Amino acid sequence: MFTEAIEAILRDRATPEAIRAIENGGTPASIWSAVEEAGFLELLTPESAGGAGLSMSAIAPIFRAFGRYAVPVPLAQSIAARALLRDTGVAAPAGTTTLAGACRRREDGSLEAPQVPFGMTCDHVLANVDGDLLLLDAARAERKPCGVHGSLSGTLSWRFDDIPAPLAANGEEVLLFSAAIHAAAIAGAMDRVFAMTLQYCNDRSQFGKSIGKFQAVQHQLSVMAQQVASAGMASELAFSGAGAVPERLATAIAKARTSMAVPLVASTAHALHGAIGVTAEYDLQLFTRRLHEWRMADGSEAFWNRMVGNAALTQEHATIADFVRTAPYGMAA
Structure with a gap:
């Protein structure tokens, strides 16, 4: 129910034209206000506090929908921030809030948050600083764009005097x-990239028939479909736990597997689209650019695979099959 309602808003507000306008400096207020006024920022807030009280598994399709529409505003991050602030006694601030999972302190006491998603446009940053949870005012930060075309990510820095006290010790959850x-x-x-590619292959004709009828193209589409399906199942794993935040190992597996699929899916989509696929006017690049950016966000597959590998090497399960079957869910073999 919530997913369909949110998708209705995104179909109307998060159009390719709107995304391009925001990338060129336009305001995302239309998308943000529509979701905020509908109360969808409180999806993870308990019912006792006026929210929807959704579980992790129930919120996953909504977060996928944000990716399917390449939403250029930190809606998912703002929803998650409310869940992370739940036990701190601090209310979520007005405006957009993004997440910074890996900040570092400089020798002079200042703070740097590298490559923050939506760092160039957000109002606040909920940050992990050496395991502490900090709520930072983005207006007080020095912002440096990442330099990638159309990206809203940036590196933010705060002077020592602008750094507040930690709210809690659950920073890793960020x-x-x-x-x-x-x-x-x-x-x-x-999902969106594959649908666009399949549609194009069915519509584009060569030698009297659609290119999707050629065996070589069908082979590429089938491999692409396998990667998309696998990434979809992996992403659901991150939200399969019963807790208020994603489980550590399940998240590591999900981020590693989805990131691993990005190069093949993006390159195959552009290859099958041919010349039209590399143009700025065609919508495909709105999604493939973000795929590459999200692959590196919070660490690429190399970072998360290392975490999974270390867990497997130190596991107490009888076999690797037992580890795969139970460890991501925090279960005993």
Whole structure:
């Protein structure tokens, strides 16, 4: 029910034309206000506090929808921030809030948050700083764009005097939630990219028949479909736990697997589209650019695969099959 309602808003507001306008400096207020006024920022807020009280598994399709529409505003991050602030006694601030999973302190005491999603446009940043949870005012930060065409990510820096006291010691949950969100966004964007590619292959004719009828093209489409389906299942794993935030190992597997699929899915989509696929006027690049950006966000597959590998090497399960079957869910063999 919530997914369909949100998708109705996104179909109307998060159009390719709107995305291009926002990338060129336009305001995302139309998308943000529509979701905020509908109360959808409180989907993870308990019913006792006026929210919807959704579980992790129920929120996953919504986060995928944000990726499917390449939403250029931190809706998922703002929803997650409310869940992360739940036990701190601090209310979520007005305006957009994004997540920074890996910040570092400089020798002079200042703070740097590299490559923050929506760092160039957000109002606040909920950050992980050495395991502490900090709520930072983005208006006080020095912002540096990442330099990638159309990206809203940026590196933010705060002076020592502008850094507030920690709110709690659950900072690592910011990284996990942010990675899980990006895994879901990758899966959603891949759904869109595959649908666009399949439609193009059915519509484009060569030698008297659609190119989708050629065996070589069908082979590429089938491999692409396998990767998209696998990424979709992996993204759901990150939200399969019963807790209030994504599980650590399940998130690692989800982010690693979805990131691994990005190069093949994006390159195959552009190859099958041919010359039209590399143009700025065609909508495909709105999604493939984000796939590559989200692949690197919060660490690429190399970072998360290392975490999974370390867990497997130190596991107490009898076999690797037992590890795969139970460990991501925090279960005993």
